[in-house]
Each structure stands twice: as structure tokens, then as C-alpha cells.
Amino acid sequence: MNAFIDQINQRFGKRKSLRWSMIRWLLFGWFFPLFMLIFIIIFFVSVSSHEQVEHTIMTSMDKATQIMSIQLKDCETASKNASYMHVISKSYEDYLKDGKENEFHRDVVEFLEQQYQFNDNCRTAELIMLDHPEERHYVMNVARSKGTYRDIEFFYNTAMDQLLEVAQNLDTATTLVGIEGRVYMVRNLVNSKFQPYAVLTLELNPSLLMDSYAGIWGYMGSTVYWNGELMMGGREDDPQYLSEHITEQLEKKEELYVQGGRREAIHAYRRMSAYGGTMVVSVCVDKRITHAGINSLESLFIILLIFMIPLVVQMMRFFHKKVSLPLKELVNASNMVREGNLGIQIENEEDNEEFYQMKDSFNHMSCQLKNQFDKIYLEEIALRDARIMALQSQINPHFLNNTLEIINWEARLNGNYKVSGMIEALSTMLGETMNRKERQFHSIAEEMAYADAYLFIISQRFGAKFQCTKHIDERLLNIQVPRLIIQPIVENAVEHGMDITKQGRLEIRLYEREDGYLCIEVEDNGRLSEEDRKKIDRLLSPDVELSKEKRVSLGIRNVDQRLKMIYGSDCGLFIAGNDEGYTVSTILLKIVVPTEQ
Numbered sequence: 001m002n003a004f005i006d007q008i009n010q011r012f013g014k015r016k017s018l019r020w021s022m023i024r025w026l027l028f029g030w031f032f033p034l035f036m037l038i039f040i041i042i043f044f045v046s047v048s049s050h051e052q053v054e055h056t057i058m059t060s061m062d063k064a065t066q067i068m069s070i071q072l073k074d075c076e077t078a079s080k081n082a083s084y085m086h087v088i089s090k091s092y093e094d095y096l097k098d099g100k101e102n103e104f105h106r107d108v109v110e111f112l113e114q115q116y117q118f119n120d121n122c123r124t125a126e127l128i129m130l131d132h133p134e135e136r137h138y139v140m141n142v143a144r145s146k147g148t149y150r151d152i153e154f155f156y157n158t159a160m161d162q163l164l165e166v167a168q169n170l171d172t173a174t175t176l177v178g179i180e181g182r183v184y185m186v187r188n189l190v191n192s193k194f195q196p197y198a199v200l201t202l203e204l205n206p207s208l209l210m211d212s213y214a215g216i217w218g219y220m221g222s223t224v225y226w227n228g229e230l231m232m233g234g235r236e237d238d239p240q241y242l243s244e245h246i247t248e249q250l251e252k253k254e255e256l257y258v259q260g261g262r263r264e265a266i267h268a269y270r271r272m273s274a275y276g277g278t279m280v281v282s283v284c285v286d287k288r289i290t291h292a293g294i295n296s297l298e299s300l301f302i303i304l305l306i307f308m309i310p311l312v313v314q315m316m317r318f319f320h321k322k323v324s325l326p327l328k329e330l331v332n333a334s335n336m337v338r339e340g341n342l343g344i345q346i347e348n349e350e351d352n353e354e355f356y357q358m359k360d361s362f363n364h365m366s367c368q369l370k371n372q373f374d375k376i377y378l379e380e381i382a383l384r385d386a387r388i389m390a391l392q393s394q395i396n397p398h399f400l401n402n403t404l405e406i407i408n409w410e411a412r413l414n415g416n417y418k419v420s421g422m423i424e425a426l427s428t429m430l431g432e433t434m435n436r437k438e439r440q441f442h443s444i445a446e447e448m449a450y451a452d453a454y455l456f457i458i459s460q461r462f463g464a465k466f467q468c469t470k471h472i473d474e475r476l477l478n479i480q481v482p483r484l485i486i487q488p489i490v491e492n493a494v495e496h497g498m499d500i501t502k503q504g505r506l507e508i509r510l511y512e513r514e515d516g517y518l519c520i521e522v523e524d525n526g527r528l529s530e531e532d533r534k535k536i537d538r539l540l541s542p543d544v545e546l547s548k549e550k551r552v553s554l555g556i557r558n559v560d561q562r563l564k565m566i567y568g569s570d571c572g573l574f575i576a577g578n579d580e581g582y583t584v585s586t587i588l589l590k591i592v593v594p595t596e597q
């Protein structure tokens with residue numbers, strides 16, 4: 001913002017008055033940033049609210065669809081009873097032998113009453129004998145669904161022929177058929193030779209099947225399409241056939257959310273395959289209800305904008321009277337001081353405490369100007385000395401690193417490669433600790449290089465008494481991780497885990513788990529006692545007294561706390577014993593670095 005104002009001043013070739021400078025600062029430094037901040041906040045809140053509304057609606061719709069699927073499954077199971085319980089087939093065989101039609105009709109109706117008369121999902125149940133389709137065997141629901149004789153008459157006069165035609169190609173499967181807003185579940189009954197001898201139809205209760213969708217937030221209505229054609233539900237403005245555009249999108253995914261315009265309703269779609277066809281449920285949601293909070297927020301933004309304009313005007317008037325005019329007096333007096341009139345005094349009748357003090361200070365400064373110049377000069381000398389000392393404190397670590405490099409070359413020139421290697425390892429550790437680039441993250445390869453430098457020094461120190469093996473997935477070496485998370489764990493294993501004076505073994509494993517987490521394991525051959533277990537739990541707890549702990553112990557706590565702060569509570573450091581009794585320290589973190597970092 002300063003650069004922008006300076007460019008304007010340079011462009012016009014002259015300095016602006018304080019009043020216009022304040023106006024510019026007020027507009028560009030307060031009004032516009034505040035306006036943009038409110039706009040951005042409302043934008044992100046609006047986006048988040050839209051996403052939350054979509055998630056709520058689609059989750060509710062998914063649950064409602066599961067309930068409807070369970071209800072349909074219940075009807076299908078009920079229809080299968082007619083085949084599996086053999087009541088109808090046995091009665092039919094007896095009828096074919098003795099020809100007692102009344103007894104057969106009685107047995108069939110009794111079975112239908114037992115199975116479907118109190119099934120809330122069914123309104124009516126009809127059995128059509130293929131050799132005598134004119135005979136009527138039916139039952140009406142007397143419970144919640146309550147079928148009527150009008151439903152029976154519609155079935156025999158309008159729907160039966162179409163349902164028999166569908167049943168011809170059905171074999172032993174079950175399917176759904178929609179006829180003029182009514183939904184029928186159709187199933188063939190077959191004899192021992194798997195030849196159909198009857199057709200069982202159940203007229204379902206659409207309102208009960210779709211009752212679960214009424215609980216969706218802002219619900220206005222729902223529609224069910226079967227193979228692209230309207231089967232049940234629906235409002236007057238719902239199309240008879242599912243549009244090609246919606247059908248193409250639903251072929252790619254099972255769920256679809258169409259938000260529409262500002263005043264248009266929301267439509268949510270759910271596709272599922274069942275009974276040899278494709279069922280699509282469409283739910284219409286009132287946007288005025290679901291987006292009431294968003295609309296109120298937008299209205300609030302407009303009201304705030306309207307109220308900000310007179311506030312800006314009042315603030316400009318205030319700054320002109322209370323700031324611009326008093327400063328103009330100070331500027332005029334300062335010009336006179338610059339011309340040599342050091343004893344000038346300003347009339348001070350300000351009701352503003354700050355400007356009263358400012359003018360009083362100016363009057364005092366006019367009399368003591370030489371002393372003030374001396375004081376400023378001494379302060380400048382002191383500031384220069386402080387900067388020099390700060391620069392020296394920054395040079396020392398670099399000087400130590402450069403000195404190690406010189407010693408390293410001297411060792412190489414004298415053929416002492418063991419000492420040279422240890423100096424290089426120490427220099428690597430020093431360079432990583434200094435963090436010259438001030439990075440919080442670096443690659444796993446760089447992190448392992450720092451740990452390898454420490455391991456090299458340890459191996460030179462203990463020789464054959466210390467062994468280290470690594471199992472590293474090289475595809476993960478470029479992943480970014482926080483600095484200094486592996487070496488403290490390795491050092492803790494060497495110092496506290498194993499008995500390196502006898503035989504210390506260390507194994508480092510790096511791999512990606514199946515759940516997508518990055519896992520770094522440091523296993524040592526030390527035994528994890530109950531006392532060690534309690535100590536680890538104390539170190540990793542939030543109530544530990546840090547002043548009583550050693551540096552290495554604090555190192556593992558530092559790793560755990562940093563990982564939890566960066567990646568969340570599910571990540572961090574976990575120390576436990578394995579099946580062999582050895583100690584395994586596991587660093588668990590996410591492969592993708594959080595964007596907040």
C-alpha cells in the first residue's frame with residue numbers, strides 16, 4: 001500500500017496535503033480492505049454453508065434411500081414366501097386332482113391374508129392362476145396401508161394384462177412395474193419343473209415407501225423413476241421422463257446434486273440398480289429454507305456496506321478537524337524552527353489530550369533542541385554497536401563450521417580418513433542444526449542424511465558392538481517431513497534403549513501403510529520394562545515437568561508434540577514392545593503436508 005501511494009505521488013510530481021493523504025489512507029487502508037475482508041469472509045462462509053447444505057441433504061437422502069431399499073426388500077421377502085412355503089403349490093396340486101375350486105380359493109385367500117393383510121408396505125395382494133386368469137384371488141391390507149375395492153377393480157380392469165405380459169419374461173426373478181401412479185411388485189410361482197403356474201402381484205404403498213424422504217431438510221416432494229420413466233410420487237411440474245442430461249450424469253456416479261439458480265429449488269438424485277432395472281429417486285428441496293442463513297448473511301453484508309459509507313464521511317470530517325488542522329499549525333512552526341527560530345512557541349488551547357501534549361512537547365523541544373540532537377547522536381552510536389554485536393553472534397556458528405571444514409581437509413591430506421569422516425558427519429549435524437535456510441520441512445532423504453551422520457559417529461565410537469540396518473522405500477525419499485524427527489528417536493534408542501556396551505542392534509524401517517499414513521519405525525534390541533513404559537507415558541503426557549527431564553528425553557517429547565500440532569492427534573510418536581520383546585519407536589505422520597503449514 002505504501003508503494004502504491006508513493007507511485008501516485010511521483011506520478012503527479014508533487015506532495016499531497018495531509019487531508020487528501022488521510023482520505024486516500026482511509027479508503028485504501030481501511031474502507032477497501034475492510035470491504036474485501038467482509039466480502040471474502042462472507043464468500044467462504046457462503047461456500048462452506050453451501051457445502052454443508054449439500055452434505056446434509058445428500059446424507060439424509062442416502063439414509064432415506066436405504067430405508068426405502070429395506071422396505072422393498074421386505075416386500076420381496078414377503079413375495080418369496082408364496083414360493084418357499086409351498087402352501088399355494090400344494091393346494092393347487094390338490095385342486096388339479098379333486099377339482100374342488102372353493103377349497104382352493106379358500107386356501108389361497110387364507111395364505112394371502114396371513115402374509116400380506118397386515119404388511120404396511122402392501123396395499124393389495126393378487127394371485128393370478130395362468131390357466132384360469134379370470135378367477136379372482138386377492139386380499140386387501142386392513143392396517144396402515146388400507147387397500148380398497150377401487151384398487152382391486154383397477155388391478156383386474158387395467159393393470160392385470162400388462163402385468164401378465166411382464167411376467168412372461170420374468171422367469172423366477174422379481175421386478176417392479178409402474179402403472180398410472182401405482183407400483184406393483186411382480187413374481188412368478190413355478191412348479192417342480194420350474195414352469196410358471198401363477199403370478200403373484202403386490203401393489204405397494206408409494207406414500208409409505210417414500211415417507212422417509214419427508215425428513216430431509218427443506219423437503220418439498222420426491223419422485224421415483226423406473227428405467228427413466230416416472231413410477232411414483234412426483235408433483236405437477238415433475239417431468240414424465242428423466243432428462244437425458246440427468247441420465248448421462250447419473251451413469252457416471254450414483255449421486256447428483258443440482259443447486260440451480262438463486263430462486264430455483266434444489267434437486268438431489270440417487271441412482272440404484274434393483275430388480276433388473278434402474279431406479280432413480282429425485283428429491284426437491286426448498287432453497288428458501290436451506291439457504292435462509294446464507295441469504296441473511298448476504299443481507300447483513302449489504303446493510304454493513306450501507307452503514308460504512310456515512311461512517312467514512314464522519315471519520316474524514318473528524319480527521320480534518322482534529323488531526324489535519326492541528327498538524328498544519330505544527331508544520332508551520334516546524335518550518336520556522338528549520339529557518340533558525342528555535343525559541344518559537346505555539347499557542348496551545350487544544351481539547352485533545354494527544355495534540356495538547358504534542359504542542360507542549362514541541363514548545364519544550366524548541367528550547368532544548370541542541371540537547372536532543374546530542375541525545376539522538378548517542379543513541380545512534382549505541383544502535384550501531386548493538387548491530388555489530390548481533391552480526392558477530394551470527395558469524396560464530398559459520399566460523400565454527402568453516403573451521404571444521406579446514407580440519408577435515410587437513411585430516412584428508414594426512415590420510416586420516418576415519419577422522420575426516422567423523423568431522424564430515426559432525427559438520428552435517430551442525431549444518432542441519434543451524435538451519436541456514438530457515439525451513440520447517442525438508443525431504444526424508446535430507447532427514448535420513450542427518451540421522452546417518454549421527455549413526456556414523458556412533459559406529460566409529462563403538463565399532464562392532466553397534467550394528468544398524470535400514471529398510472527404506474526409496475519411492476518415499478522425496479516426501480516433505482518436519483525437520484529433526486528421526487535423529488532424536490535414533491539417539492534415544494542408542495542412549496536409553498539398547499545396551500551398546502555388549503551388543504547394540506538398530507533397525508530403521510520406512511514404508512507407507514495401507515491406510516495412507518507414512519510410517520518410520522526405529523527398532524532396537526533393548527527390553528522395554530514396566531518402569532520404562534511408565535517413563536515414556538509420563539514424557540508424552542501434557543503434565544510432565546520438563547525441568548526434571550534430560551535433553552534426550554525432551555527430544556522424543558518434542559518430536560511427538562510437533563507432529564501432533566502439524567498433522568493432528570492421530571499422528572505422533574508411539575513407543576511399544578514387539579512380539580520379540582524389543583523396543584519399537586514408531587513415527588506416524590501423513591504423507592501430504594497440511595496446507596496450513
